[in-house]
Each structure stands twice: as C-alpha cells, then as structure tokens.
Amino acid sequence: MSKKLTKNQRTILQLIEAKETETSAQNLHFEMQQTGLKIGLATVYRALKLLKVEGKIQERVTPEGESFYSKIGMAEHHHHHLNCVNCGQSYPLDVCPISQKITDWCQTQKFKVYYHTLEFFGLCADCQTQADNSECFNAN
Ligand SMILES: [Zn+2]
Numbered sequence: 665m666s667k668k669l670t671k672n673q674r675t676i677l678q679l680i681e682a683k684e685t686e687t688s689a690q691n692l693h694f695e696m697q698q699t700g701l702k703i704g705l706a707t708v709y710r711a712l713k714l715l716k717v718e719g720k721i722q723e724r725v726t727p728e729g730e731s732f733y734s735k736i737g738m739a740e741h742h743h744h745h746l747n748c749v750n751c752g753q754s755y756p757l758d759v760c761p762i763s764q765k766i767t768d769w770c771q772t773q774k775f776k777v778y779y780h781t782l783e784f785f786g787l788c789a790d791c792q793t794q795a796d797n798s799e800c801f802n803a804n
C-alpha cells in the first residue's frame with residue numbers, strides 16, 4: 665500500500681531520519697525554510713500525517729497535546745516516558761517493557777504493527793515532595 669512520496673514528504677522524512685531525537689512540525693517547518701524551501705506549515709502537517717499512516721515515522725503526543733515526531737526506531741532506540749502530571753516533565757525509560765511476544769500476538773490478530781507507545785503518568789519526585797510539604801502546611 666506504499667504510495668510514492670512527494671518531494672516535500674521525502675524531504676521531511678529525510679530530516680526526521682537524520683535526527684537522533686524527536687522533533688516538532690514547527691521545527692521541521694523552520695528547518696525547511698532555513699534551507700530556502702517554500703513550504704507552508706499546513707503542508708508539513710499533511711506530509712507528517714501521510715508518513716505516519718505509511719508507517720515511516722512515529723508520533724508522540726505529550727500530556728499538553730503537543731506532537732513530536734521521530735523515525736521508527738529499532739526496538740532498542742525508542743523510549744517510553746514517565747510523565748509528571750503536575751510539572752509536565754517527561755523522564756525517558758532506558759528499557760522497553762513490551763516483549764516481542766506481545767508484538768507477535770498483535771501480528772496474529774492480522775494487525776500490522778508499525779510501533780508501540782507506552783506512557784506512565786503520575787507525580788515526579790520533586791512534585792511529590794512539594795505535595796507532601798503543602799499537606800503539612802495545610803494541616804498546621
Ligand atoms: Zn513534577
């Protein structure tokens with residue numbers, strides 16, 4: 665089902681594949697303009713959507729609703745995050761808790777797996793300390 669990519673889509677894919685970290689649509693748009701390419705932000709978003717549907721890139725949406733894009737990593741190159749719901753900090757996990765077994769099971773459901781995400785939400789150490797302190801403060 666792979667369609668032929670347009671020049672803009674290829675350029676965006678190359679920019680994303682050259683990066684070791686995630687990037688935003690705004691950042692990609694900026695980089696393309698820096699190299700003298702005339703492209704609208706809406707075109708960047710459309711290209712990102714198509715690349716996502718084609719399984720060429722992956723998208724991560726933060727708790728604030730911001731999207732970040734990265735290449736579909738080798739299993740060992742992707743990250744899961746611990747997200748603090750109070751301060752919005754994300755802490756990447758070094759390990760992937762999803763086993764090949766689960767991915768294999770998904771394939772048996774006639775589902776073609778491009779990638780997976782797994783995010784944890786809660787309070788970071790700093791915010792827990794703050795919450796504890798304010799409880800003491802209120803009690804007094
Ligand atoms: Zn926090």
Ligand SMILES: [Zn+2]
Pocket residue numbers: 742743744759760761762780782
């Ligand atoms: Zn994983």
